[in-house]
Amino acid sequence: MTQSQSTAATSPPSRVLLISAGASHSVALLSGSVVCSWGRGEDGQLGHGDTDDRPLPTQLSALDAQQIDSIACGADHTLAYSESRNELYSWGWGDFGRLGHGNSSDLLIPQPIVALQGLRIKQIACGDSHCLAVTMEGEVQSWGRNQNGQLGLGTTEDSLVPQKIKTFQEVPIKMVAAGAEHSVAITENGELYGWGWGRYGNLGLGDRNDRWIPEKVSSIECDKMVMVACGWRHTISVSSFGGLYTYGWSKYGQLGHGNFEDSLVPHKLQALSGELICQVSGGWRHSMALTSTGLLYGWGWNKFGQVGVGDNVDRCSPVQVKFPHDQKIVQISCGWRHTIAVTDKNNVYSWGRGTNGQLGHGDTIDRNSPKIIEALSVDGSSGQQVKIESSNTDLLSGKSGASLSERYAVVPDETVSGQTASSSRGDRLDISVPESDVKRIRV
Numbered sequence: 288m289t290q291s292q293s294t295a296a297t298s299p300p301s302r303v304l305l306i307s308a309g310a311s312h313s314v315a316l317l318s319g320s321v322v323c324s325w326g327r328g329e330d331g332q333l334g335h336g337d338t339d340d341r342p343l344p345t346q347l348s349a350l351d352a353q354q355i356d357s358i359a360c361g362a363d364h365t366l367a368y369s370e371s372r373n374e375l376y377s378w379g380w381g382d383f384g385r386l387g388h389g390n391s392s393d394l395l396i397p398q399p400i401v402a403l404q405g406l407r408i409k410q411i412a413c414g415d416s417h418c419l420a421v422t423m424e425g426e427v428q429s430w431g432r433n434q435n436g437q438l439g440l441g442t443t444e445d446s447l448v449p450q451k452i453k454t455f456q457e458v459p460i461k462m463v464a465a466g467a468e469h470s471v472a473i474t475e476n477g478e479l480y481g482w483g484w485g486r487y488g489n490l491g492l493g494d495r496n497d498r499w500i501p502e503k504v505s506s507i508e509c510d511k512m513v514m515v516a517c518g519w520r521h522t523i524s525v526s527s528f529g530g531l532y533t534y535g536w537s538k539y540g541q542l543g544h545g546n547f548e549d550s551l552v553p554h555k556l557q558a559l560s561g562e563l564i565c566q567v568s569g570g571w572r573h574s575m576a577l578t579s580t581g582l583l584y585g586w587g588w589n590k591f592g593q594v595g596v597g598d599n600v601d602r603c604s605p606v607q608v609k610f611p612h613d614q615k616i617v618q619i620s621c622g623w624r625h626t627i628a629v630t631d632k633n634n635v636y637s638w639g640r641g642t643n644g645q646l647g648h649g650d651t652i653d654r655n656s657p658k659i660i661e662a663l664s665v666d667g668s669s670g671q672q673v674k675i676e677s678s679n680t681d682l683l684s685g686k687s688g689a690s691l692s693e694r695y696a697v698v699p700d701e702t703v704s705g706q707t708a709s710s711s712r713g714d715r716l717d718i719s720v721p722e723s724d725v726k727r728i729r730v
Contacts, residue, residue, distance in 0.1 A: 301675075302633050303663050308622030309360030309413075310571075311643040314367075315344060315635070315663060320354045322347040322367060323663070323675060326645030330363040331395035332379030335678035338395065342644030342651060344662045346677040349396045350376065361385060361413030361465075362623070367397060368408050374399040375408060375420060383416045384447030385431035391447070402448045403428065414465030414517070420449065425459025425475060427452045435468045436499030437483030443499065454480075454501045466517030466569070471524075472501060477511025479504040479524060479553070487520050488551030489535030495551065506552040507532065518569025518587075519623070523576070524553060529563030531556040531576055539572040540603025541587030547603055558605050559584060570621030576605065581615025583608040583628060591624050592655025593639030599655055610636065610657055628657065634664035 301317040308314075312326030312333060323344040324333040331338055334347045356370045364379030364386060376397035377386040384391055387400040407423040417431030417438060428449040429438040436443055439452040459475045469483035469490060480501040481490030488495060491504040507526075514525040521535030521542060532553035533542040540547055543556050556576075563579040573587030573594055584605035585594040592599055595608040610616070614630035625639030625646060636657035637646040644651055647660040661667040662675050 301663075303618075303629050303635050305358055306618060306620045306627045306629060306635065307358050307360040307365075308570075308620045308625060308627050308645070309365065310362040310415075310623040311625075311640070311645050312360065312363075312365075313344075313620075313622065313625070313627055313637070313645050313647060314347075314358050314360055314365055316355060316358050316367075317663075320350075320356075321675075322350045322355050322358065324365070325647045327363075327643035330380035331393050332360075332363050332365050333678075334365060334378045334395070334397050336396050340643050342647070342649045344647050344660065344675055346675050347397070348677045348679055353397075357411060359411045359413045359418075360620075360622070361418065362415040364413065365397075366411050366413055366418060368411055370407070373405050373407055375403045375406075375411065376400070377418075383432035383445045385413075385416050385418060387418065387430045387447070387449050389447045400449065410462055412463045412465045412470075414470065415467040415519070417465060417468075417470070418449075419463040419465050419470060421460050421463055425455070425461070427455045427460050427463060427472065429470070432468070435484035435497045437465070437468050437470050439470060439482045439499070439501045441500050452501065461513075462515055464515045464517040464522070464569075466522065467519045469517065469520075469522075470501075471515050471517060471522055473512045473515050473524070477513065477527060479507065479512045479515065481522070484520075487536035487549050489517075489520050489522050491522060491534045491551070491553050493551050504553065514564075514567060516567045516569045518574060518621070519571045521569060521574070522553075523567040523569050523574055525564045525567055529565070529579065531559050531562075531564045531567065533574065536572075537603075539588035539601050541569075541572050541574050543574060543586040543603065543605050545604045556605070566619055568619050568621040568626075570626065571623035573621060573626075575608075575619045575621050575626060577616055577619050581617065581631060583610075583616045583619060585626070589655075591640040591653045593621070593624050593626050595626055595638045595655065595657055597656045608657065611659075627660075632665060634666050635660045 305316040314324045325341045325344045353369045354371045355367045357368045359366045367376045378394040378397045381393045410421040412419045420428045430446045430449040461475045463472045472480045482498040482501040510526040512524045516523045524532045534550040534553045565579045566577040568575045576584045586602040586605045596606045618629040627637045638654045
């Protein structure tokens with residue numbers, strides 16, 4: 288045995304510190320500032336220098352020396368922040384300027400966003416095609432797609448580079464979240480703001496109108512908010528007392544109120560009123576909530592088992608997700624159609640859609656109950672953590688200059704009344720968007 292092999296054999300296993308799930312890919316930050324990614328790679332969102340899917344967690348070698356502290360997945364792009372370097376990196380699908388580099392080019396490996404270099408950032412969030420970053424001073428930068436005003440800049444023009452949201456210059460922000468085409472923020476004083484696309488009431492402002500600049504939600508002044516998350520068309524917030532509020536689109540029960548009715552203002556989820564909620568996450572059409580005692584609840588769209596309760600039946604009320612040996616959950620992240628959770632035993636589980644390997648199990652199988660990700664968990668079938676392969680990318684390569692006209696098609700889809708246009712894309716996205724919201728989808 289060589290010295291390096293001996294060191295590898297005796298070194299403690301890596302712990303997963305953070306997880307984030309995108310449309311069909313997943314990213315994890317491990318102890319030692321190691322970043323791993325897996326799942327769909329067609330847009331370069333895995334950061335390995337190619338467009339291959341990866342069914343197993345793969346170490347993102349381009350970030351090995353960058354001392355990454357936080358990560359966030361968009362639909363088909365990814366962000367990572369290094370506090371020691373004061374640099375925010377982005378990679379993946381670059382359309383609409385969502386990578387913040389001043390163009391719409393894809394990036395197959397992480398690159399620092401020049402416009403943000405030197406800024407101290409305390410939180411990052413990705414939507415479908417836009418990004419938000421909160422500085423240590425409580426200011427908010429936004430960039431990417433802006434057709435419904437989700438950047439909060441007062442226009443509907445896309446921004447290829449980060450711009451400061453002027454509304455928050457005198458209002459320090461604690462946390463932001465991004466949905467498909469809407470954004471939300473919580474101030475340091477616990478006030479809730481919404482802006483962008485609001486057709487389903489997902490801004491919480493009592494109507495279905497878009498907002499081009501952030502507007503304060505006035506319906507919950509009696510309760511201060513401390514946490515917020517966005518699903519595709521719905522929003523979830525948590526109060527200082529651990530109460531859970533949801534609002535927006537509920538066609539699939541993703542608000543959890545026991546029905547399928549939209550809510551135009553934040554509505555307290557009574558089914559979990561006896562629990563103290565400490566973390567929430569929103570998927571495409573499903574939601575997850577984690578209690579202070581480590582219990583996990585899920586509800587909403589469950590076609591691929593993403594709620595994690597052992598079947599494929601939609602739920603309009605919270606249902607507890609069970610884990611082997613009654614492990615307590617310490618972290619949760621919803622992708623569009625899959626879900627990832629970290630337990631107090633340093634194990635990572637995933638479930639839901641697996642068609643691109645986004646579950647990290649080495650296959651492309653859907654699962655409707657939690658299954659352990661061997662490579663990221665202390666407890667595996669062999670009792671030992673599986674070795675994680677490295678991407679070994681060429682740091683000088685990784686840019687893609689393919690013509691957008693060659694790679695995208697204009698695809699209209701679902702109307703507000705629920706009439707869905709036919710689609711030849713099959714399982715590509717299973718997408719349902721308003722008829723007027725034309726999106727460019729890779730074909």
